[in-house]
Amino acid sequence: MKTSWRTASLVASAAAVLSLTTACGEETPPAASSQNVGATAAAGDYGNVGTGQAGTGAKESPAPSDTAGELNVSTNGELGKVVTDSLGLTLYRFDQDTAEPPASNCEDDCAKTWPPVPADDASAGEGIDKALLGSVTRADGTKQLTVAGWPAYRYVKDVNAGDVKGQGVGGKWFALNPQGKKAQSAALPGLSTRQDPKLGEIVVDKNGMTVYRFTKDEAWPKPVSACTGACLEKWPVVAPVDINDTEGIQKKNYMTFTRPDGAAQQTINCWPIYTFAGDKAPGDTNGQGVGGTWYAVRPDGKPVGAPEK
Numbered sequence: 151m152k153t154s155w156r157t158a159s160l161v162a163s164a165a166a167v168l169s170l171t172t173a174c175g176e177e178t179p180p181a182a183s184s185q186n187v188g189a190t191a192a193a194g195d196y197g198n199v200g201t202g203q204a205g206t207g208a209k210e211s212p213a214p215s216d217t218a219g220e221l222n223v224s225t226n227g228e229l230g231k232v233v234t235d236s237l238g239l240t241l242y243r244f245d246q247d248t249a250e251p252p253a254s255n256c257e258d259d260c261a262k263t264w265p266p267v268p269a270d271d272a273s274a275g276e277g278i279d280k281a282l283l284g285s286v287t288r289a290d291g292t293k294q295l296t297v298a299g300w301p302a303y304r305y306v307k308d309v310n311a312g313d314v315k316g317q318g319v320g321g322k323w324f325a326l327n328p329q330g331k332k333a334q335s336a337a338l339p340g341l342s343t344r345q346d347p348k349l350g351e352i353v354v355d356k357n358g359m360t361v362y363r364f365t366k367d368e369a370w371p372k373p374v375s376a377c378t379g380a381c382l383e384k385w386p387v388v389a390p391v392d393i394n395d396t397e398g399i400q401k402k403n404y405m406t407f408t409r410p411d412g413a414a415q416q417t418i419n420c421w422p423i424y425t426f427a428g429d430k431a432p433g434d435t436n437g438q439g440v441g442g443t444w445y446a447v448r449p450d451g452k453p454v455g456a457p458e459k
Contacts, residue, residue, distance in 0.1 A: 223277030238311025249299030252286035298330020340391035358432030369420035419451030
């Protein structure tokens with residue numbers, strides 16, 4: 151990843167601040183300590199995991215649910231080292247579980263989507279520290295494998311060895327690394343861009359989640375958000391992101407504004423930006439075109455595919 155965006159000169163920064171403070175006739179650029187809010191979880195994610203676009207069309211895994219076998223370490227190009235079972239299927243952990251003490255909070259329908267990994271025959275293969283393996287007794291009396299205390303699961307949409315379709319689902323499910331921690335992609339800037347196969351270059355937040363615009367909003371002469379109340383449950387605002395924590399985003403008219411409720415919201419080219427609660431994993435674009443009013447955002451703030459006015 152390039153790092154030049156983090157080391158802009160003081161002169162360039164001063165010029166950027168000058169342009170931002172006058173953008174749209176409104177407020178100052180966001181402070182360096184501000185944090186992006188893109189990972190806001192929608193209500194009901196606990197019971198609705200596995201509905202993101204990342205796994206669309208996949209068949210349920212034929213892996214047996216009553217065996218784990220020898221655990222091994224596989225290297226994923228984006229996530230680094232992840233723990234796999236004897237069939238090469240990725241093992242996951244759930245943020246709503248606990249490791250101290252070990253406890254599973256995935257039952258019923260959740261456990262159908264995320265089958266618990268049995269502990270009975272699990273053994274440590276190359277790269278796995280035997281001392282980190284353990285078990286937890288589930289509500290039905292079965293023993294579930296734990297890695298560093300974290301209950302381990304498979305994902306039904308992982309069909310082939312090496313699949314990691316469960317990574318980031320609902321913002322709560324992550325592949326296990328050999329130390330029992332979350333396997334995660336290299337850190338992204340607060341806002342950056344990615345090349346989507348259908349939409350082209352679009353803006354994403356620090357979690358890789360797609361950023362959107364609402365065509366009922368206004369940008370001139372000042373930003374105004376038309377998304378309020380219940381709308382914000384589906385479309386969480388992107389909180390201020392420091393301009394030096396962005397990459398590939400248009401700097402002109404990059405500013406924040408204060409919403410009626412007092413919260414600060416980020417804009418690109420003065421247009422308010424949001425994420426979508428219906429996107430469950432990085433790469434999802436489930437909000438594209440919703441209601442004919444919500445569209446992914448170009449680096450210059452323009453909406454992707456929106457009808458010409």
